[in-house]
Amino acid sequence: MIKVEDLLYKYDMKEVPVLRDVNMEVKEGEYVAIIGSNGCGKTTLLKHFNGLLSPTNGNVWVDETNTRDPVAVREIRQKVGMVFQNPDNQIVGMSVEEDVSFGPGNLGLPSLEIRKRVEEALALVGMKEYARRAPHTLSSGEKRLVAMAGVLAMNPVYIALDEPTSYLDPSGRERVLDVIKKLNKQGITIIHVTHDMDEIVEVDQVIVMNEGQILLSEKPGEVFTKSEWLKELGLGIPKITELMRQLRRMGTDVRPNILTLNDAFLELSSLIKAKSS
Amino acid sequence: MYTIGQYIPGDSIIHRLDPRVKIVSVIGLSIMILKGEGFTWGIISVFLIGLVPTSRLSPHHILKALRPMAFFLLLLFLLHLIFTEGKPIPPFPPWCVTITYEGLYRGALITWQFTLLLLSASILTMTTLPTDLVSGIERLLRPLKIFGIPSHDVAIMTSIALRFVPTLLEEIDRIKEAQMARGANFKCGTLLQRTKATTSLLIPLIASSLRRADELATAMEGRGYKRGPRTYMKELHISQADYVAVAVMVLITLFHILRSYISV
Numbered sequence: 001m002i003k004v005e006d007l008l009y010k011y012d013m014k015e016v017p018v019l020r021d022v023n024m025e026v027k028e029g030e031y032v033a034i035i036g037s038n039g040c041g042k043t044t045l046l047k048h049f050n051g052l053l054s055p056t057n058g059n060v061w062v063d064e065t066n067t068r069d070p071v072a073v074r075e076i077r078q079k080v081g082m083v084f085q086n087p088d089n090q091i092v093g094m095s096v097e098e099d100v101s102f103g104p105g106n107l108g109l110p111s112l113e114i115r116k117r118v119e120e121a122l123a124l125v126g127m128k129e130y131a132r133r134a135p136h137t138l139s140s141g142e143k144r145l146v147a148m149a150g151v152l153a154m155n156p157v158y159i160a161l162d163e164p165t166s167y168l169d170p171s172g173r174e175r176v177l178d179v180i181k182k183l184n185k186q187g188i189t190i191i192h193v194t195h196d197m198d199e200i201v202e203v204d205q206v207i208v209m210n211e212g213q214i215l216l217s218e219k220p221g222e223v224f225t226k227s228e229w230l231k232e233l234g235l236g237i238p239k240i241t242e243l244m245r246q247l248r249r250m251g252t253d254v255r256p257n258i259l260t261l262n263d264a265f266l267e268l269s270s271l272i273k274a275k276s277s
Numbered sequence: 278m279y280t281i282g283q284y285i286p287g288d289s290i291i292h293r294l295d296p297r298v299k300i301v302s303v304i305g306l307s308i309m310i311l312k313g314e315g316f317t318w319g320i321i322s323v324f325l326i327g328l329v330p331t332s333r334l335s336p337h338h339i340l341k342a343l344r345p346m347a348f349f350l351l352l353l354f355l356l357h358l359i360f361t362e363g364k365p366i367p368p369f370p371p372w373c374v375t376i377t378y379e380g381l382y383r384g385a386l387i388t389w390q391f392t393l394l395l396l397s398a399s400i401l402t403m404t405t406l407p408t409d410l411v412s413g414i415e416r417l418l419r420p421l422k423i424f425g426i427p428s429h430d431v432a433i434m435t436s437i438a439l440r441f442v443p444t445l446l447e448e449i450d451r452i453k454e455a456q457m458a459r460g461a462n463f464k465c466g467t468l469l470q471r472t473k474a475t476t477s478l479l480i481p482l483i484a485s486s487l488r489r490a491d492e493l494a495t496a497m498e499g500r501g502y503k504r505g506p507r508t509y510m511k512e513l514h515i516s517q518a519d520y521v522a523v524a525v526m527v528l529i530t531l532f533h534i535l536r537s538y539i540s541v
Binding site: 086088095097098105106108134135147 | 502511
């Protein structure tokens with residue numbers, strides 16, 4: 001479990017804290033989404049999960065280990081993998097397989113073990129054929145998958161992804177989202193930061209942030225019914241939910257908490273059946 | 278984009294040699310080329326030219342590798358041709374320039390000397406993956422740790438630099454196009470104007486590179502990077518072919534030493 005306790009964070013010289021009164025828990029196996037408008041502190045919060053940043057006040061615990069502990073940091077970084085936004089600026093190797101081998105190499109694993117992990121990680125993200133390719137020959141989506149493989153090669157328990165679908169075209173987005181869902185099904189805890197509400201309709205918890213604070217932490221069904229409030233915060237709601245909301249305003253009696261196309265279809269078809277009988 | 282000696286994929290004996298053997302050989306050959314004379318150059322020429330088919334490289338590849346330096350080699354030849362004292366070659370110019378037989382001889386020899394240097398380095402880079410080159414350099418530098426040279430750090434730095442060259446080139450193109458869309462002109466105008474235009478390219482590039490470095494460092498830390506020793510997926514192994522290669526190099530070196538210090 002990742003536990004955040006009364007977290008306060010200030011960049012050195014600044015007066016205004018970037019994060020304050022942050023309290024949250026991510027249980028193993030969960031799929032948690034964090035949403036918030038630009039500048040609300042999402043990325044800063046993420047960097048606390050693997051000890052890249054230490055709290056100014058408060059504590060962050062990863063499986064009972066405090067992230068402030070300098071000795072435990074390597075272990076924490078093996079447990080909590082992080083995939084960043086810019087596809088290029090996290091690829092270090094001159095070939096795909098060399099980059100994926102970077103993490104295990106840092107852990108000092110023997111060469112055969114590294115090769116095994118690289119192959120498995122690339123297979124997990126569906127990039128096995130790209131092993132010898134050079135990074136600059138890849139599309140943004142492929143680079144993103146390589147970054148994910150690089151993290152997976154360290155056998156993490158938790159993976160935090162900072163806007164994993166940014167810079168991607170629709171097919172790239174779909175590929176990445178599929179992999180994320182697959183990983184969660186295999187038991188990896190996912191922390192997914194995003195602007196796109198449609199991506200996260202099936203998650204376990206949605207955390208809403210604004211100006212460094214957590215305002216709400218609920219199931220998606222609860223969060224996305226608050227469309228007016230979310231709008232004020234500069235956030236949207238899933239497109240299907242918006243559609244249903246508009247229908248409600250026009251008089252159709254649909255449930256307010258519909259998130260997926262499938263649910264909308266079922267709801268509407270039962271309404272149509274009821275009307276026609 | 279001209280790259281001197283870009284890697285040509287292949288499976289020849291030379292491709293499969295341990296990079297350390299190849300690197301040390303090139304260093305050794307270069308020293309002998311610079312210090313040697315006729316006999317040594319002859320042997321090395323035969324050796325290097327013989328390496329070309331052995332490594333399944335075509336003459337076309339070699340010419341492509343040498344092309345960027347063609348102008349320099351030509352200049353080198355001409356300078357020696359013109360400025361060497363000696364017996365003048367008669368039916369020459371109305372200009373104040375005299376060319377001599379000695380100049381012809383020296384020019385050709387020195388130009389060939391440099392061509393050999395380029396050839397040996399090109400064969401190295403054309404038959405060795407950049408990844409393996411860096412591995413080789415890292416292993417070779419490891420014993421220098423006692424002198425404070427951090428071989429692992431050097432390897433990572435070189436690796437990252439090489440990895441980002443194509444990416445930075447793309448970025449330059451992007452910035453150039455963006456600035457051109459805003460009216461910058463990189464082609465016409467006075468030297469001063471074009472220099473100013475280049476500033477509009479350099480400053481965003483430097484700024485973005487600094488940010489890139491910062492993000493990359495964060496990502497590396499996130500994957501457990503620390504300075505110092507680490508393990509690699511590919512471990513280098515010395516094989517039989519490597520012993521043969523070393524034997525050949527030792528032989529050439531012996532010929533050179535014998536010729537330089539014993540005869541004449």
